[in-house]
Amino acid sequence: MALNTFKTPTEKAPPKVRQKKEPNRLQRWVDETALRLFGREDAWPMRNLDRILWVSLLLTIYIGLNHNAERLVRRMLRTKTEVDELRAHYTSLQAEFMRSSKQSEIGKRVAAFGLVNRQVTKDDKGIQKDTIIPPQKIVVKRDEY
Template identity: 55%
Template sequence: MAKNTFREPERIPKQKKQRRRLKLASWLNDFIGLDRLFGEDNAWPIRHIDRILWITFLLIVYIGLNHNAERLVRRIQRTKTQVDELRSQYTVLNADFMKSGKQSEITKRVAGLGLSDSQTPPHKIVVKSDEH
């Protein structure tokens, strides 16, 4: 009888993956000449230009949102100030209106017309039902 053994897999040497050349990186390298800027042997910025541009875009969006939030906070503060001013104006006008409706204030205003309060108390008029 044969003995069971594990078969050793054949070792295939791994081939290095060829990095695909990014169109954007090659275009920028051709247009701007980044290899001259960073040197022929230092290709790190050229290889990672897509990530650098993505982070730059995210930073611009972040800065824009931050400016928008600050503008919104300033607008809210300005509106709160206006609401407080209008509330105080309402309180003053409401107090003046309530004061002007009092009998003593009305008497002062109509005194110039020659009108005055009656000094005798009012009396009750009684009408009998058969007189009606």
């Protein structure tokens, strides 16, 4: 069995030299435009161009999100108003239905057909008396219908 020993390097490899990449078209265009605007390569905007672009991107995203939030708030208010209007309409329809289903209202509507729940009678002294006939339950047997 072999002994564990440290490996000694026989010859040192030369350090890898990174070749400078050639800038792409967009980077060349930005560099040329910035040079025309600011004059020197070591000017403040040129040194901080990456930060300026990053802050510009963040501001654009912030403005877009703000517009989106405002649009959502407007949509929620419009929907809330619509729900309130529908609720008011439902309440008025329910009140109208409750009023129209009262016995007195039904009696007024069916009076045109000759159906009345009042009976005019005369008492012993000849005075006309208006009496209300209570409603009668109609019972239908199974074999009759």
